[in-house]
Amino acid sequence: MSLVQMDFASGCLNRYTTMEVFLPDTAVPEEGFRSLYLLHGYHGNHTDMLRRLNLLKYAEANDIAIFMPDGDNAYWADFPERAEFYQEYVARELVPMTRRLFPLSARREDTYVAGISMGGGGAVRLGLMYSDVFGKVAGLSPYLVSYEDFDPVGHGTNALKALDDVLMARQASIFSFSMGGLVELPKMYLTIGTDDALLSENRQFHEMLEMASLPHIYKEYPGAHDWDFWNERLPELFEFLNQPEV
Amino acid sequence: MAILKFDIPSETMGRQVTFEAIIPAEALADGEEIAVLYLLHGVQGGYINWISLTNAMRLLGQRNLQADVGPGKARKRLALIMPSGGNGFYHPIPSREERQENMGHQHDYEAFLAEELPAWTRKMLPVSKEREDMGIAGLSMGGYGALYLGIKYGETFGFAGGLSSALLTQRSLEDNFVEGQFFRAPEFLDLVFGGFDDHRAENDVFRLSLKARAREKREDLPDGTLLPKLYLACGEQDPLLELSKELHTLWDKAHIPHTFETHPGAHEWAFWEWGLERMLRIF
Numbered sequence: 001m002s003l004v005q006m007d008f009a010s011g012c013l014n015r016y017t018t019m020e021v022f023l024p025d026t027a028v029p030e031e032g033f034r035s036l037y038l039l040h041g042y043h044g045n046h047t048d049m050l051r052r053l054n055l056l057k058y059a060e061a062n063d064i065a066i067f068m069p070d071g072d073n074a075y076w077a078d079f080p081e082r083a084e085f086y087q088e089y090v091a092r093e094l095v096p097m098t099r100r101l102f103p104l105s106a107r108r109e110d111t112y113v114a115g116i117s118m119g120g121g122g123a124v125r126l127g128l129m130y131s132d133v134f135g136k137v138a139g140l141s142p143y144l145v146s147y148e149d150f151d152p153v154g155h156g157t158n159a160l161k162a163l164d165d166v167l168m169a170r171q172a173s174i175f176s177f178s179m180g181g182l183v184e185l186p187k188m189y190l191t192i193g194t195d196d197a198l199l200s201e202n203r204q205f206h207e208m209l210e211m212a213s214l215p216h217i218y219k220e221y222p223g224a225h226d227w228d229f230w231n232e233r234l235p236e237l238f239e240f241l242n243q244p245e246v
Numbered sequence: 247m248a249i250l251k252f253d254i255p256s257e258t259m260g261r262q263v264t265f266e267a268i269i270p271a272e273a274l275a276d277g278e279e280i281a282v283l284y285l286l287h288g289v290q291g292g293y294i295n296w297i298s299l300t301n302a303m304r305l306l307g308q309r310n311l312q313a314d315v316g317p318g319k320a321r322k323r324l325a326l327i328m329p330s331g332g333n334g335f336y337h338p339i340p341s342r343e344e345r346q347e348n349m350g351h352q353h354d355y356e357a358f359l360a361e362e363l364p365a366w367t368r369k370m371l372p373v374s375k376e377r378e379d380m381g382i383a384g385l386s387m388g389g390y391g392a393l394y395l396g397i398k399y400g401e402t403f404g405f406a407g408g409l410s411s412a413l414l415t416q417r418s419l420e421d422n423f424v425e426g427q428f429f430r431a432p433e434f435l436d437l438v439f440g441g442f443d444d445h446r447a448e449n450d451v452f453r454l455s456l457k458a459r460a461r462e463k464r465e466d467l468p469d470g471t472l473l474p475k476l477y478l479a480c481g482e483q484d485p486l487l488e489l490s491k492e493l494h495t496l497w498d499k500a501h502i503p504h505t506f507e508t509h510p511g512a513h514e515w516a517f518w519e520w521g522l523e524r525m526l527r528i529f
Contacts, residue, residue: 001255002252002253002254002255002370003252003253003254004250004251004252004253005250005251006248006249006250006251006271007248007249007250008247008248008249008271008272009247009248009272010272011272023254023370025254025255028369097271097272097274100271100274100275100276100277100278100372101269101271101274101371101372102370102371103369103370
């Protein structure tokens with residue numbers, strides 16, 4: 001397996017940032033490797049996925065380059081007042097930069113975003129807001145809830161509240177665009193444990209997608225908000241990523 | 247400018263290997279190709295040396311900002327790649343002949359640096375396929391390694407640079423001995439050169455460059471068809487200076503184009519940083 005730890009200057013974050021990369025050892029396909037941008041959760045960092053998940057077992061069996069950036073505790077969102085734009089960073093900076101540096105496919109259908117918890121919520125939001133970039137989106141126990149309903153560690157700030165309002169408004173407009181046939185949404189895979197405190201919000205989101213007739217995969221399994229649950233979901237995640245485009 | 251630490255499987259080394267790179271990753275244009283200079287360390291060193299003991303990143307940044315460098319310009323932007331080479335003078339260890347009897351512990355640095363690593367970097371990074379865009383350089387043991395590999399694989403490398411080069415094959419095993427330095431002991435050198443005297447007779451930098459030059463003449467090839475652009479430098483207070491002067495004299499006599507420079511300094515990083523800046527200008 002080929003792993004890369006990369007430190008580089010980000011224009012969107014206005015700082016040097018860091019990232020772990022997995023590169024397949026197989027021959028490069030004609031179009032380039034498919035790519036997965038994999039986002040960590042709150043309290044975590046770019047090393048989580050390699051250290052806490054059995055990710056390399058599945059990565060080696062699937063010729064997908066995996067990029068694991070560092071997102072701080074920033075919800076993979078944009079914070080103009082701090083000049084830190086995490087979702088712009090992933091979708092508009094990281095994707096083009098990695099395509100120029102590594103032999104990656106430039107096709108939307110070969111470009112995926114996924115994440116766990118805060119990173120799952122970020123992945124879903126990035127998939128909806130940058131549907132031109134990502135062909136598939138996966139959220140494992142995604143943090144999708146509104147600020148009003150859920151503030152588990154009391155870190156809520158006015159900035160987060162404002163952010164949440166913006167997100168809900170933008171999601172609503174994305175849904176209406178999609179229903180009007182103006183935007184092609186990425187394929188979506190969502191999974192959540194039945195003992196997870198985020199369960200009810202995930203069910204609401206699922207129902208919202210159903211009501212809007214937006215195709216997606218939604219799976220509940222016994223389990224909590226922990227690494228055991230996410231490890232057990234890896235086979236299904238890669239199965240989803242490997243499903244051919246119809 | 248990005249710093250990347252790679253950890254990749256190597257067939258020729260029979261193990262996972264690590265190396266570091268400085269790449270102008272953030273500034274790349276769509277479809278832009280870059281040039282590469284491999285930098286080899288000295289005895290008791292590792293891939294971390296060049297990046298931590300010189301201003302390599304700042305010097306590379308200055309080089310890449312020159313007016314004639316970039317997409318559509320005369321010279322491509324450059325990346326530095328710094329592998330680890332153990333203490334084996336970048337030879338196959340054990341020698342390829344002995345390998346059958348010594349399975350399970352083989353490090354073919356020669357094949358790794360001259361074939362596998364260039365191929366891997368061209369596969370995974372936007373590195374130019376042109377010979378003139380691939381160079382190899384080093385200090386001390388790495389200076390020797392860069393010159394012998396650069397000349398032996400002149401079809402791969404368009405530039406070879408040796409700083410304070412440990413051109414030990416210019417002396418006998420006995421004359422190389424230095425008390426208290428394990429890498430100057432006859433048994434050690436005999437092992438890592440795969441038979442020191444055999445290597446001296448056939449395969450050292452002096453003979454390799456004369457052979458390549460003779461072939462260029464014999465086949466009426468333009469200068470530099472087989473030999474890379476050559477750079478040689480040594481500190482004026484370095485005990486190895488004599489060896490570089492002898493190679494410079496030989497190259498002059500054989501009309502082998504090259505640059506030879508000396509500069510105040512001993513066998514030390516201050517001199518190698520000066521040498522790196524010089525090579526970044528010339529490459």
